[in-house]
Amino acid sequence: MTPPQRNPEDRPVAALLAPDILDLLDESPESVSVETEEMHPADLADVAELLPSERLVPFLKALPKERAADVLEYLDDEVRAAVLEELTVPEAAALVTEMTPDDRADILEGLDEEHAEEILEEIPPEARRETEQLLRYDPDSAGGLMTTEFVSVPADVTVDDALLRVRALARTGRREAMYAVYATDTEGRLVGVLSLRELLAAPPGTKVGDVAWSEVLAVQPTADREEVARLTANYDLVAVPVVSESGHVMGVVTVDDVIDAIQEEQTEDVQKLGGMEALEEPYMNAGFFEMIRKRAGWLMLLLLGEMFTATAMGYFEDEIARAVFLTAFIPLIISSGGNSGSQATSLIIRAMALGEITLRDWWRVARRELGSGLVLGLMLGLIGVARVLVWHFAFGNYGERYLLVALTIGVALIGVVTFGTIVGSMLPFVLRRLGLDPASASAPLVATLVDVTGLVIYFTLALAILL
Amino acid sequence: MTPPQRNPEDRPVAALLAPDILDLLDESPESVSVETEEMHPADLADVAELLPSERLVPFLKALPKERAADVLEYLDDEVRAAVLEELTVPEAAALVTEMTPDDRADILEGLDEEHAEEILEEIPPEARRETEQLLRYDPDSAGGLMTTEFVSVPADVTVDDALLRVRALARTGRREAMYAVYATDTEGRLVGVLSLRELLAAPPGTKVGDVAWSEVLAVQPTADREEVARLTANYDLVAVPVVSESGHVMGVVTVDDVIDAIQEEQTEDVQKLGGMEALEEPYMNAGFFEMIRKRAGWLMLLLLGEMFTATAMGYFEDEIARAVFLTAFIPLIISSGGNSGSQATSLIIRAMALGEITLRDWWRVARRELGSGLVLGLMLGLIGVARVLVWHFAFGNYGERYLLVALTIGVALIGVVTFGTIVGSMLPFVLRRLGLDPASASAPLVATLVDVTGLVIYFTLALAILL
Numbered sequence: 001m002t003p004p005q006r007n008p009e010d011r012p013v014a015a016l017l018a019p020d021i022l023d024l025l026d027e028s029p030e031s032v033s034v035e036t037e038e039m040h041p042a043d044l045a046d047v048a049e050l051l052p053s054e055r056l057v058p059f060l061k062a063l064p065k066e067r068a069a070d071v072l073e074y075l076d077d078e079v080r081a082a083v084l085e086e087l088t089v090p091e092a093a094a095l096v097t098e099m100t101p102d103d104r105a106d107i108l109e110g111l112d113e114e115h116a117e118e119i120l121e122e123i124p125p126e127a128r129r130e131t132e133q134l135l136r137y138d139p140d141s142a143g144g145l146m147t148t149e150f151v152s153v154p155a156d157v158t159v160d161d162a163l164l165r166v167r168a169l170a171r172t173g174r175r176e177a178m179y180a181v182y183a184t185d186t187e188g189r190l191v192g193v194l195s196l197r198e199l200l201a202a203p204p205g206t207k208v209g210d211v212a213w214s215e216v217l218a219v220q221p222t223a224d225r226e227e228v229a230r231l232t233a234n235y236d237l238v239a240v241p242v243v244s245e246s247g248h249v250m251g252v253v254t255v256d257d258v259i260d261a262i263q264e265e266q267t268e269d270v271q272k273l274g275g276m277e278a279l280e281e282p283y284m285n286a287g288f289f290e291m292i293r294k295r296a297g298w299l300m301l302l303l304l305g306e307m308f309t310a311t312a313m314g315y316f317e318d319e320i321a322r323a324v325f326l327t328a329f330i331p332l333i334i335s336s337g338g339n340s341g342s343q344a345t346s347l348i349i350r351a352m353a354l355g356e357i358t359l360r361d362w363w364r365v366a367r368r369e370l371g372s373g374l375v376l377g378l379m380l381g382l383i384g385v386a387r388v389l390v391w392h393f394a395f396g397n398y399g400e401r402y403l404l405v406a407l408t409i410g411v412a413l414i415g416v417v418t419f420g421t422i423v424g425s426m427l428p429f430v431l432r433r434l435g436l437d438p439a440s441a442s443a444p445l446v447a448t449l450v451d452v453t454g455l456v457i458y459f460t461l462a463l464a465i466l467l
Numbered sequence: 468m469t470p471p472q473r474n475p476e477d478r479p480v481a482a483l484l485a486p487d488i489l490d491l492l493d494e495s496p497e498s499v500s501v502e503t504e505e506m507h508p509a510d511l512a513d514v515a516e517l518l519p520s521e522r523l524v525p526f527l528k529a530l531p532k533e534r535a536a537d538v539l540e541y542l543d544d545e546v547r548a549a550v551l552e553e554l555t556v557p558e559a560a561a562l563v564t565e566m567t568p569d570d571r572a573d574i575l576e577g578l579d580e581e582h583a584e585e586i587l588e589e590i591p592p593e594a595r596r597e598t599e600q601l602l603r604y605d606p607d608s609a610g611g612l613m614t615t616e617f618v619s620v621p622a623d624v625t626v627d628d629a630l631l632r633v634r635a636l637a638r639t640g641r642r643e644a645m646y647a648v649y650a651t652d653t654e655g656r657l658v659g660v661l662s663l664r665e666l667l668a669a670p671p672g673t674k675v676g677d678v679a680w681s682e683v684l685a686v687q688p689t690a691d692r693e694e695v696a697r698l699t700a701n702y703d704l705v706a707v708p709v710v711s712e713s714g715h716v717m718g719v720v721t722v723d724d725v726i727d728a729i730q731e732e733q734t735e736d737v738q739k740l741g742g743m744e745a746l747e748e749p750y751m752n753a754g755f756f757e758m759i760r761k762r763a764g765w766l767m768l769l770l771l772g773e774m775f776t777a778t779a780m781g782y783f784e785d786e787i788a789r790a791v792f793l794t795a796f797i798p799l800i801i802s803s804g805g806n807s808g809s810q811a812t813s814l815i816i817r818a819m820a821l822g823e824i825t826l827r828d829w830w831r832v833a834r835r836e837l838g839s840g841l842v843l844g845l846m847l848g849l850i851g852v853a854r855v856l857v858w859h860f861a862f863g864n865y866g867e868r869y870l871l872v873a874l875t876i877g878v879a880l881i882g883v884v885t886f887g888t889i890v891g892s893m894l895p896f897v898l899r900r901l902g903l904d905p906a907s908a909s910a911p912l913v914a915t916l917v918d919v920t921g922l923v924i925y926f927t928l929a930l931a932i933l934l
Contacts, residue, residue: 038682042702163667170668178664179646179705196663197645200630201637215505233730235509236723238646238705255722256703259729263700266733267817273740274813274910275806283818284828288835292842295810299884302806303847307854309798320794324787327794331776331801331918338805339742339769339911343762346741350734351750361751368755375759380770387774417766443741443910444806451798 014046045074069098093122143221146251155209189247275444338447341424373421377414481513512541536565560589610688613718622676656714742911805914808891840888
């Protein structure tokens with residue numbers, strides 16, 4: 001079996017490999033390990049997920065323990081839970097012990113509490129302590145993302161000594177957070193950082209403290225993952241140290257976990273922006289009723305909100321009866337308000353997520369969006385006027401007051417678009433001010449808020465101009 | 468001047484530092500370099516942007532050339548263009564020469580062509596060749612993102628020799644793509660990869676080819692940045708080699724550029740999802756009319772689309788005149804269709820962006836969403852029925868046919884929500900099939916598509932049940 005090139009063009013290779021692996025498991029399980037040794041664990045995990053479920057555990061057992069632990073890390077949460085359930089507790093503990101502390105904590109977090117507790121009790125005391133410490137942090141905080149394995153040396157050792165320590169640590173087979181060496185003072189507090197390349201470049205004999213950067217970008221363990229992501233992106237970091245209040249390094253968040261966090265945050269934001277609660281799993285893995293639950297809540301709330309439109313229209317029933325043609329423009333007018341609000345809200349939410357805009361900027365944004373709303377409203381208003389005039393001259397729809405009808409539609413569009421733009425741009429500020437997630441200012445929510453007001457604007461204008 | 472801790476809590480430090488820098492520039496420009504030497508170039512760039520524009524160039528000139536080049540990299544595009552405009556061509560060329568090839572290419576790409584050409588002619592021939600080569604690639608492709616500085620060694624050298632080369636290269640002060648060493652065969656083709664930590668851990672005397680991973684995850688220079696991002700995220704990489712068709716390494720895309728690409732892609736997706744064209748700059752930096760242009764196009768198009776609702780309602784004018792109360796439910800019904808469509812569309816777009824769903828999955832998604840739409844529609848339909856019944860018994864609104872009214876509203880909601888869900892989930896597939904960006908399936912576009920059909924469903928039902 002020649003392992004294929006791991007190239008995105010010719011994926012999914014997993015589907016091609018799974019039958020070979022099955023044959024190998026039947027015929028000579030002892031050769032599985034050698035045949036797959038050059039494969040990336042992410043690909044092995046893809047293969048594993050395609051195997052019949054009863055063959056998954058034998059497959060993992062055919063791999064060396066470190067490799068099996070690597071594959072376990074890349075498995076889907078549910079598949080992984082099933083595997084750990086099937087193994088005996090000591091077997092599960094042995095696998096989990098091979099993992100980096102942060103992945104170990106993540107995986108235990110995904111199990112039910114009792115099972116996680118059983119496994120924890122079987123892993124060696126030091127690893128258990130580390131893991132228990134990590135489990136105390138919110139998984140979405142720096143403490144929850146960090147690994148506790150990193151390289152730190154006293155600032156007064158030479159770079160040669162530091163390099164020896166790094167090499168010794170590298171040989172232990174531990175694998176994370178080796179992008180930089182952290183220098184500490186005699187109290188063990190973080191005083192400097194040196195990238196691995198800077199360590200390799202440093203003249204032999206110099207002290208680490210003399211060549212390290214004394215200003216270290218660091219976060220506290222309670223920092224939100226969004227903050228870690230912002231720091232990583234703005235400063236082009238590959239690892240962010242997590243430092244206690246007393247200045248001791250507790251761990252390091254590595255860039256691969258930051259990328260995962262960025263992707264997850266973004267998925268949540270897009271789903272919220274679409275007007276639902278964020279799913280906790282990929283779309284295809286989420287259970288049907290779980291997904292309904294995440295969607296139904298907002299849909300029902302929005303429907304209740306929209307009921308005010310029916311109430312509002314009740315007030316104008318007499319006017320509507322006197323000029324039924326007015327109703328034909330209702331969808332057009334209220335949707336324009338919703339659309340302009342949706343644009344404004346997505347602009348502001350994204351700028352907030354990137355840290356380009358903070359609460360303090362609300363007034364600058366409001367002025368800018370008032371201008372945008374008026375200009376956009378004017379453009380749409382002109383199109384609305386043109387529509388009425390064209391239809392009037394083509395089909396004679398609007399009688400002799402056609403100019404007043406055109407004026408009503410035009411002015412209503414200006415008003416509704418301006419109002420929609422303001423509501424859409426300010427709602428994320430209001431939510432953030434209230435301590436809520438600004439991304440909850442979804443396009444549907446903005447549209448619903450704007451619809452009632454849009455109708456009132458429209459019919460009030462119609463009343464004043466036409467009736 | 469004590470440089471402050473670079474900690475996200477106490478930013479913006481730049482505002483505090485800018486006056487100090489100005490004083491220093493007046494009093495002893497020669498000390499600017501020493502006083503700022505521990506600062507991260509991203510922070511120095513923040514400071515630089517706060518200086519009066521005529522002081523920016525003197526500030527950069529007070530820094531060592533490599534530092535000034537670093538700061539230049541982090542400046543906003545417009546500020547940077549202004550600085551390079553103000554410098555003489557040889558000065559600009561000298562600064563640009565200090566940069567990594569990929570940043571150099573990015574910066575020249577941001578200038579007008581003539582100016583970039585002048586600067587290019589002044590930089591040393593080798594750097595110029597590298598840069599010209601990079602400029603040939605689409606900036607959003609792997610070739611456009613890669614740097615051409617990386618470490619490669621023949622597979623038959625020992626790890627000790629390889630380490631010596633790495634250290635020698637590290638000492639030259641070049642700074643990118645030193646996460647891994649690429650092993651090549653006698654023809655110079657990529658045959659293996661070894662991370663820096665694996666190199667450090669390898670037993671002395673072994674050949675690089677014997678310890679390197681023979682399966683290398685790589686992309687072609689024309690690969691889209693989304694593909695590079697997906698590879699980086701899925702396999703936890705910090706650098707992706709870019710390989711020509713003949714198998715030679717042309718460059719390396721580093722994780723910092725991947726993160727920038729991910730953020731930019733996400734910003735584009737959110738803005739498109741909000742129903743506008745993506746901005747090319749941060750919200751606060753985008754010009755007012757530029758922003759209007761990006762928003763007005765879609766708003767006008769959507770308005771034109773919504774005009775079909777007016778046409779559709781024209782057909783039902785007689786029915787409406789006979790039962791004006793029907794119009795009160797129009798906004799509620801069509802917005803429910805739009806909202807459920809918006810949910811479906813944001814779910815599918817995000818799953819596509821993450822590569823969880825491909826074109827082939829359309830049928831699975833369609834079935835799943837048909838089920839979701841029916842269940843969600845039923846829930847909303849029941850609320851709609853309840854609304855009619857409650858209002859009827861409370862205010863006697865709907866006469867003796869109130870049960871038929873309730874039925875009309877309930878069934879219309881089921882139909883509209885199901886239809887909205889299907890349209891919202893399938894539109895991204897249709898767009899991708901047509902070679903367009905699925906993210907253009909914005910919430911407003913889905914709502915507009917659903918509105919016309921929603922009205923037709925509603926009035927057709929009303930006609931059948933009520934009139």
